Amino acid sequence: xxxxxxxxxxxxxxxxxxxxxxxxxxxxxxxxxxxxxxxxxxxxxxxxxxxxxxxxxxxxxxxxxxxxxxxxxxxxxxxxxxxxxxxxxxxxxxxxxxxxxxxxxxxxxxxxxxx
Amino acid sequence: xxxxxxxxxxxxxxxxxxxxxxxxxxxxxxxxxxxxxxxxxxxxxxxxxxxxxxxxxxxxxxxxxxxxxxxxxxxxxxxxxxxxxxxxxxxxxxxxxxxxxxxxxxxxxxxxxxx
DNA sequence: TTTCAATATGTTTTTAAAAGAATATTGATA
DNA sequence: TATCAATATTCTTTTAAAAACATATTGAAA
Numbered sequence: 001x002x003x004x005x006x007x008x009x010x011x012x013x014x015x016x017x018x019x020x021x022x023x024x025x026x027x028x029x030x031x032x033x034x035x036x037x038x039x040x041x042x043x044x045x046x047x048x049x050x051x052x053x054x055x056x057x058x059x060x061x062x063x064x065x066x067x068x069x070x071x072x073x074x075x076x077x078x079x080x081x082x083x084x085x086x087x088x089x090x091x092x093x094x095x096x097x098x099x100x101x102x103x104x105x106x107x108x109x110x111x112x113x114x115x
Numbered sequence: 116x117x118x119x120x121x122x123x124x125x126x127x128x129x130x131x132x133x134x135x136x137x138x139x140x141x142x143x144x145x146x147x148x149x150x151x152x153x154x155x156x157x158x159x160x161x162x163x164x165x166x167x168x169x170x171x172x173x174x175x176x177x178x179x180x181x182x183x184x185x186x187x188x189x190x191x192x193x194x195x196x197x198x199x200x201x202x203x204x205x206x207x208x209x210x211x212x213x214x215x216x217x218x219x220x221x222x223x224x225x226x227x228x229x230x
Numbered sequence: 231t232t233t234c235a236a237t238a239t240g241t242t243t244t245t246a247a248a249a250g251a252a253t254a255t256t257g258a259t260a
Numbered sequence: 261t262a263t264c265a266a267t268a269t270t271c272t273t274t275t276a277a278a279a280a281c282a283t284a285t286t287g288a289a290a
Contacts, residue, residue, distance in 0.1 A: 010129050
Protein backbone atom coordinates (compact mmCIF):
# COMPACT_ATOMS: atom_id res chain seq x y z
CA UNK A 1 0.00 0.00 0.00
CA UNK A 2 1.17 3.50 -0.76
CA UNK A 3 2.16 6.06 1.85
CA UNK A 4 -0.78 8.20 2.85
CA UNK A 5 -0.20 11.93 3.11
CA UNK A 6 -1.17 13.45 6.42
CA UNK A 7 -2.22 16.81 5.08
CA UNK A 8 -3.52 18.18 1.84
CA UNK A 9 -3.53 21.87 1.18
CA UNK A 10 -6.36 24.00 -0.08
CA UNK A 11 -6.41 27.66 -0.93
CA UNK A 12 -8.46 30.61 -2.08
CA UNK A 13 -7.36 33.73 -3.84
CA UNK A 14 -9.00 37.12 -4.20
CA UNK A 15 -8.40 40.05 -6.46
CA UNK A 16 -8.48 43.34 -4.61
CA UNK A 17 -8.86 46.76 -6.15
CA UNK A 18 -7.20 49.12 -3.72
CA UNK A 19 -8.55 47.92 -0.39
CA UNK A 20 -11.84 46.59 -1.74
CA UNK A 21 -12.41 42.92 -2.40
CA UNK A 22 -13.14 42.84 -6.07
CA UNK A 23 -13.22 39.27 -7.28
CA UNK A 24 -13.30 35.82 -5.74
CA UNK A 25 -14.47 32.38 -6.74
CA UNK A 26 -18.15 33.11 -6.14
CA UNK A 27 -18.17 36.38 -8.01
CA UNK A 28 -16.40 34.83 -10.95
CA UNK A 29 -19.09 32.19 -11.16
CA UNK A 30 -21.74 34.88 -11.01
CA UNK A 31 -20.11 36.79 -13.85
CA UNK A 32 -19.90 33.64 -15.94
CA UNK A 33 -23.56 32.94 -15.40
CA UNK A 34 -24.51 36.50 -16.27
CA UNK A 35 -22.54 36.08 -19.47
CA UNK A 36 -24.39 32.84 -20.25
CA UNK A 37 -27.88 33.96 -19.35
CA UNK A 38 -27.84 37.66 -20.12
CA UNK A 39 -29.40 38.71 -16.83
CA UNK A 40 -28.68 38.93 -13.14
CA UNK A 41 -32.02 37.30 -12.40
CA UNK A 42 -31.30 34.14 -14.32
CA UNK A 43 -27.71 34.00 -13.22
CA UNK A 44 -28.79 34.08 -9.59
CA UNK A 45 -31.42 31.40 -10.16
CA UNK A 46 -28.71 29.04 -11.40
CA UNK A 47 -26.73 29.20 -8.21
CA UNK A 48 -27.88 29.25 -4.59
CA UNK A 49 -28.14 33.00 -4.57
CA UNK A 50 -30.94 35.50 -4.19
CA UNK A 51 -31.38 38.17 -6.83
CA UNK A 52 -30.77 40.71 -4.13
CA UNK A 53 -27.38 39.31 -3.24
CA UNK A 54 -26.38 38.90 -6.86
CA UNK A 55 -27.38 42.46 -7.63
CA UNK A 56 -25.37 43.73 -4.67
CA UNK A 57 -22.32 41.77 -5.76
CA UNK A 58 -22.54 43.19 -9.24
CA UNK A 59 -22.79 46.67 -7.86
CA UNK A 60 -19.85 46.22 -5.53
CA UNK A 61 -17.77 44.87 -8.36
CA UNK A 62 -18.65 47.73 -10.64
CA UNK A 63 -17.88 50.23 -7.93
CA UNK A 64 -14.55 48.79 -6.91
CA UNK A 65 -13.27 47.74 -10.32
CA UNK A 66 -11.19 50.11 -12.40
CA UNK A 67 -13.64 49.52 -15.22
CA UNK A 68 -17.24 48.35 -15.09
CA UNK A 69 -17.52 44.58 -15.38
CA UNK A 70 -21.27 44.30 -15.91
CA UNK A 71 -23.34 46.56 -18.10
CA UNK A 72 -26.92 46.68 -16.96
CA UNK A 73 -29.89 47.81 -18.98
CA UNK A 74 -33.23 48.65 -17.44
CA UNK A 75 -36.67 48.44 -18.96
CA UNK A 76 -37.54 47.90 -22.57
CA UNK A 77 -37.93 44.60 -24.40
CA UNK A 78 -37.60 41.76 -21.93
CA UNK A 79 -37.43 44.17 -19.03
CA UNK A 80 -33.75 44.74 -19.47
CA UNK A 81 -30.73 42.58 -18.86
CA UNK A 82 -27.09 42.46 -17.99
CA UNK A 83 -23.99 41.74 -20.00
CA UNK A 84 -20.40 41.18 -19.03
CA UNK A 85 -18.10 43.83 -20.47
CA UNK A 86 -14.75 43.20 -22.15
CA UNK A 87 -13.10 44.29 -18.92
CA UNK A 88 -15.26 41.80 -17.05
CA UNK A 89 -14.33 38.97 -19.37
CA UNK A 90 -10.69 39.82 -19.03
CA UNK A 91 -11.00 39.79 -15.25
CA UNK A 92 -12.63 36.36 -15.35
CA UNK A 93 -9.87 35.04 -17.53
CA UNK A 94 -7.11 36.52 -15.42
CA UNK A 95 -8.63 35.11 -12.29
CA UNK A 96 -8.78 31.59 -13.70
CA UNK A 97 -5.25 31.83 -15.01
CA UNK A 98 -3.90 33.01 -11.73
CA UNK A 99 -5.86 30.45 -9.76
CA UNK A 100 -4.57 27.67 -11.98
CA UNK A 101 -1.00 28.81 -11.57
CA UNK A 102 -1.31 28.86 -7.81
CA UNK A 103 -3.01 25.47 -7.83
CA UNK A 104 -0.16 24.04 -9.86
CA UNK A 105 2.42 25.59 -7.58
CA UNK A 106 0.75 24.26 -4.49
CA UNK A 107 0.38 20.82 -5.99
CA UNK A 108 4.07 20.77 -6.84
CA UNK A 109 5.17 22.04 -3.46
CA UNK A 110 2.87 19.60 -1.71
CA UNK A 111 4.74 16.75 -3.32
CA UNK A 112 7.95 17.98 -1.76
CA UNK A 113 6.46 17.92 1.72
CA UNK A 114 7.40 14.96 3.84
CA UNK A 115 4.17 15.12 5.77
CA UNK B 116 4.29 59.05 -11.74
CA UNK B 117 4.51 55.29 -11.70
CA UNK B 118 1.94 52.97 -13.21
CA UNK B 119 -0.63 51.96 -10.65
CA UNK B 120 -1.64 48.31 -10.53
CA UNK B 121 -5.34 47.71 -10.86
CA UNK B 122 -5.47 44.59 -8.73
CA UNK B 123 -3.51 43.11 -5.92
CA UNK B 124 -3.93 39.51 -4.97
CA UNK B 125 -4.52 38.05 -1.54
CA UNK B 126 -4.80 34.46 -0.50
CA UNK B 127 -5.41 32.02 2.32
CA UNK B 128 -4.28 28.46 2.69
CA UNK B 129 -5.54 25.65 4.88
CA UNK B 130 -4.13 22.31 5.86
CA UNK B 131 -6.67 19.55 5.69
CA UNK B 132 -6.39 16.15 7.29
CA UNK B 133 -8.54 13.88 5.16
CA UNK B 134 -11.68 15.96 4.67
CA UNK B 135 -11.38 17.88 7.93
CA UNK B 136 -10.03 21.40 8.09
CA UNK B 137 -7.08 21.03 10.36
CA UNK B 138 -5.08 24.22 10.33
CA UNK B 139 -5.53 27.79 9.14
CA UNK B 140 -4.15 31.18 10.02
CA UNK B 141 -6.35 31.59 13.12
CA UNK B 142 -5.58 28.18 14.54
CA UNK B 143 -1.87 28.66 14.03
CA UNK B 144 -2.04 31.85 16.04
CA UNK B 145 -3.93 30.04 18.76
CA UNK B 146 -1.30 27.30 18.90
CA UNK B 147 1.47 29.87 19.10
CA UNK B 148 -0.23 31.61 21.97
CA UNK B 149 -0.80 28.35 23.80
CA UNK B 150 2.87 27.66 23.40
CA UNK B 151 3.73 31.08 24.83
CA UNK B 152 1.28 31.11 27.71
CA UNK B 153 0.97 27.46 28.62
CA UNK B 154 -2.81 27.48 28.73
CA UNK B 155 -5.85 27.70 26.50
CA UNK B 156 -7.35 30.26 28.85
CA UNK B 157 -4.52 32.75 28.53
CA UNK B 158 -4.08 32.11 24.84
CA UNK B 159 -7.71 32.93 24.24
CA UNK B 160 -7.50 36.07 26.35
CA UNK B 161 -4.74 37.38 24.13
CA UNK B 162 -6.84 37.24 21.01
CA UNK B 163 -10.49 38.13 20.48
CA UNK B 164 -11.62 34.64 21.32
CA UNK B 165 -13.68 33.05 24.05
CA UNK B 166 -12.22 30.20 26.04
CA UNK B 167 -15.02 28.01 24.78
CA UNK B 168 -14.18 28.64 21.15
CA UNK B 169 -10.48 28.17 21.74
CA UNK B 170 -11.08 24.93 23.55
CA UNK B 171 -13.28 23.69 20.72
CA UNK B 172 -10.64 24.55 18.15
CA UNK B 173 -8.02 22.68 20.08
CA UNK B 174 -10.26 19.65 20.31
CA UNK B 175 -11.06 19.71 16.61
CA UNK B 176 -7.40 19.96 15.80
CA UNK B 177 -6.50 17.09 18.06
CA UNK B 178 -9.27 14.97 16.61
CA UNK B 179 -8.49 15.62 12.99
CA UNK B 180 -4.70 15.70 13.17
CA UNK B 181 -2.70 12.51 12.65
CA UNK B 182 -1.03 13.26 15.97
CA UNK B 183 -2.22 15.35 18.91
CA UNK B 184 -1.04 18.95 18.61
CA UNK B 185 -1.96 20.13 22.10
CA UNK B 186 -1.46 18.18 25.29
CA UNK B 187 -3.90 19.23 27.96
CA UNK B 188 -3.59 18.61 31.68
CA UNK B 189 -6.48 18.98 34.05
CA UNK B 190 -6.45 19.89 37.73
CA UNK B 191 -3.47 20.03 40.00
CA UNK B 192 -1.14 22.94 40.57
CA UNK B 193 -2.42 25.96 38.70
CA UNK B 194 -5.52 24.09 37.68
CA UNK B 195 -3.84 22.50 34.74
CA UNK B 196 -2.61 23.82 31.44
CA UNK B 197 -1.90 23.10 27.83
CA UNK B 198 1.28 22.60 25.87
CA UNK B 199 1.96 22.32 22.19
CA UNK B 200 3.42 18.95 21.24
CA UNK B 201 6.35 18.35 18.93
CA UNK B 202 3.86 17.42 16.23
CA UNK B 203 2.05 20.68 16.89
CA UNK B 204 5.22 22.74 16.61
CA UNK B 205 6.10 21.00 13.41
CA UNK B 206 2.66 21.76 12.00
CA UNK B 207 3.04 25.43 12.89
CA UNK B 208 6.41 25.56 11.20
CA UNK B 209 5.22 23.76 8.09
CA UNK B 210 2.26 26.06 7.83
CA UNK B 211 4.39 29.18 7.95
CA UNK B 212 6.87 27.76 5.49
CA UNK B 213 4.18 26.85 3.04
CA UNK B 214 2.40 30.14 3.44
CA UNK B 215 5.62 32.04 2.82
CA UNK B 216 6.35 30.06 -0.30
CA UNK B 217 2.90 30.73 -1.69
CA UNK B 218 3.19 34.41 -0.78
CA UNK B 219 6.49 34.63 -2.62
CA UNK B 220 5.08 32.86 -5.65
CA UNK B 221 2.06 35.12 -5.78
CA UNK B 222 4.19 38.20 -5.39
CA UNK B 223 6.40 37.11 -8.26
CA UNK B 224 3.51 36.18 -10.50
CA UNK B 225 1.75 39.42 -9.69
CA UNK B 226 4.66 41.34 -11.11
CA UNK B 227 4.20 39.58 -14.42
CA UNK B 228 0.57 40.61 -14.64
CA UNK B 229 -0.14 43.53 -16.91
CA UNK B 230 -3.18 44.51 -14.92
C1' DT C 231 -9.86 18.23 53.13
C1' DT C 232 -9.93 22.86 51.45
C1' DT C 233 -8.23 25.77 48.05
C1' DC C 234 -7.36 27.12 43.48
C1' DA C 235 -6.87 27.90 38.57
C1' DA C 236 -7.54 25.74 34.54
C1' DT C 237 -10.12 22.34 31.79
C1' DA C 238 -14.75 20.67 30.38
C1' DT C 239 -19.46 21.25 28.94
C1' DG C 240 -24.27 22.76 28.80
C1' DT C 241 -27.55 26.68 28.20
C1' DT C 242 -28.96 31.16 26.91
C1' DT C 243 -28.40 35.56 24.62
C1' DT C 244 -26.64 38.62 21.09
C1' DT C 245 -25.34 39.75 16.72
C1' DA C 246 -24.58 39.75 11.96
C1' DA C 247 -25.54 37.84 7.61
C1' DA C 248 -28.47 35.94 4.52
C1' DA C 249 -32.90 35.18 2.83
C1' DG C 250 -37.43 36.49 1.74
C1' DA C 251 -41.20 39.35 0.75
C1' DA C 252 -43.07 43.31 -1.12
C1' DT C 253 -43.13 47.12 -4.22
C1' DA C 254 -41.46 50.62 -7.32
C1' DT C 255 -39.14 51.76 -11.66
C1' DT C 256 -37.79 51.44 -16.31
C1' DG C 257 -38.46 51.68 -21.43
C1' DA C 258 -38.99 49.05 -25.86
C1' DT C 259 -42.83 47.39 -28.31
C1' DA C 260 -47.30 46.04 -29.57
C1' DT D 261 -50.80 53.89 -23.46
C1' DA D 262 -51.00 49.17 -21.47
C1' DT D 263 -47.99 45.32 -21.04
C1' DC D 264 -44.10 42.88 -19.51
C1' DA D 265 -39.85 41.07 -17.62
C1' DA D 266 -35.94 42.52 -15.65
C1' DT D 267 -33.59 45.92 -12.76
C1' DA D 268 -33.78 48.69 -8.42
C1' DT D 269 -34.78 49.35 -3.58
C1' DT D 270 -36.82 49.03 0.98
C1' DC D 271 -38.50 46.48 4.78
C1' DT D 272 -39.17 42.35 7.42
C1' DT D 273 -38.08 37.75 8.78
C1' DT D 274 -35.01 33.74 9.33
C1' DT D 275 -30.94 31.55 10.25
C1' DA D 276 -26.50 30.57 11.78
C1' DA D 277 -22.48 31.87 14.24
C1' DA D 278 -20.46 33.91 17.92
C1' DA D 279 -20.52 35.51 22.41
C1' DA D 280 -21.85 35.43 27.04
C1' DC D 281 -23.17 33.17 31.01
C1' DA D 282 -23.26 29.49 34.21
C1' DT D 283 -21.55 25.49 36.49
C1' DA D 284 -19.25 21.16 37.08
C1' DT D 285 -14.81 18.65 37.24
C1' DT D 286 -10.09 17.79 38.06
C1' DG D 287 -5.90 16.92 40.99
C1' DA D 288 -1.57 18.89 43.05
C1' DA D 289 -0.36 21.22 47.05
C1' DA D 290 -0.86 23.57 51.35
